[in-house]
Amino acid sequence: MSFELLNVIAVSAFAFSGAIVALSERYDIFGTFILGIATAFAGGIIRNIALDVPVVHVWDQGYLFYVAIITISVVYVFPKNWVMFWDRWNIYLDAIGLSAFALQGAAFAIDNGFSLGGIIFSAILTGVGGGVTRDVLAQRRPMVLHQEIYAVWAMAAGLIVGAGLVSVDSVVQTYILFLLIIMCRVLSYHLGWHLRFRDLYRI
Template sequence: MTWEILNIIGTMAFALSGAVVAMEEEYDIYGVFVLGMATAFGGGIVRNFLIGIPVPTLWEQGTLLWTALLTMLVFFFLPVKLIAYWRRSEVFFDAIGLAAFAVQGALYATQLDRPLSAIIVAAVMTGIGGGVIRDVLAGRRPMVLQEEIYAVWAIGAGLCIGTGIVDIGDSVQLYGLCVAIVVLRVLSVFYKWKLPRRSLHKAVQ
């Protein structure tokens, strides 16, 4: 039940994240639904394709699909002030989604007896893939590739599960991993942690 709740919260958070970007770009309600659904489920679809799970299994997630659609529909008609209020807590819910989806992706690959590399890729794609697809569809540079420490926490989830640091048979350890990812994600936003990067613009000039 706890995993189902985490998945629901994560799905809602990611769907709303896509909806917000669509409204910022002044898309119509159809565009809001497309970006929201892509954010919530795009990463899982890519993960399934990469680790050999039939892509049509998406349609078995009827509850989550309807949850995402209804959430976006309600959100679309909310007053702008309420949307702005929700965005102040967006990071926390997004962190829950990242944690739940990254751990879920790693568990999928582990259960299929995939190697460590596949487990890490499954964790990353499930956790951040939808956000990358959202940004590309919105004509933006993917946030996770240039600004924030985001994918690192999904990689950490894959490593912890793939190397056995976290026992997948122990629910307490799995929930502890989720809590750790949420805390680290929130701290990385609060303290503006960033990965090293280099620019060639000055060198070219």
């Protein structure tokens, strides 16, 4: 039950984010739906391909596909001034999707019997895949390549789950970690945390 809700949250957040980016870039209705759907489901598809696991196609996602379609439809009818407002707040939507999908990716790897390395890898790919796909299709610089910390939080989620520090069978533990990853991502953005180690050696 915990991951059913997390999947809904993640798909909604990334579909919303993808649609907002599409509208801010003046995509038409077809482009908006394509970008929204790609953002919501690309991470899982990329993960399955990388881990050599059968790919669940977008149209086989069941009710999650309809969650994405409904979310994108709602965004598409937003007034134009709302679009620019939400585009400025996209960091929060992206943080929600990143956290939820990273946990989902870690749980997926555990269910398929992967080792710690596979769990971390799965968390990273699932967490950042949708956002990277969105940014590449929208011709924006992918967040994962920014100097600010991004993929590290997905890796942290995979490491914590894979090391057994948090059990994905526990709803309480899962949602505490979910909120913690969101908080870390948002703080790293606003406080300007980065991984530019070369700055440590400047004179």
